Amino acid sequence: MKHLVLIAVLGLAGCSSMPEFLRPAANVTTPEARAPNAPPPDANTEDALDTTTEEERSAALAAPEPAGERELGTTVASLGSPTEPGIWMATPLVTAVTPGRVVAENGKSVQLELRPLDGPPTAGSRISLPALRLLEVGLAGLHTLTVYAR
Structure with missing residues (x-):
């Protein structure tokens, strides 16, 4: 059991060094998921x-x-x-x-x-x-x- 906990902790610790394409997406909003007429995600004015x-x-x-x-x-x-x-x-x-x-x-x-x-x-x-x-x-x-x- 100790080995499983250790493996899980070490696995999570390495997430930041994981290549981008292997990391889980972080709440990505696709154009289809936005409300109609919603401003683009990069709108700032x-x-x-x-x-x-x-x-x-x-x-x-x-x-x-x-x-x-x-x-x-x-x-x-x-x-x-x-x-x-x-x-x-x-x-x-x-x-x-x-x-x-x-x-x-x-x-x-x-x-x-x-x-x-x-x-x-x-x-x-x-x-x-x-x-x-x-x-x-x-x-x-x-x-x-x-x-x-x-």
Whole structure:
């Protein structure tokens, strides 16, 4: 039994000197495994991470139909995952995916997908990089947003 443990320890110790082609892959993301419209793995700028189309941005900035829209409240939001594509906000103010709109303190408004986020209604929210860019509030920091659902 001692010999088996010794062999296992020595075998693992030699892994770092193992040729690359023999080492196990470390969570490799293939293009097929990425979400549609996800930025490339080497994206590292705002422009590269924002994969929304001009049509998607125009639709998000279009004036909403006020009929049927209801205010859900105010939330403090920070940047969500910059690699998650789309114009969205994850917030505890909704319990199901819902079309909605947010208005920043600067008066800018964007239509987006509201996604549920576990937590009390007073907890903060996370918003997509494209949505923050359209709101023109900057990517860093916390942003107070008024949230509406349709």
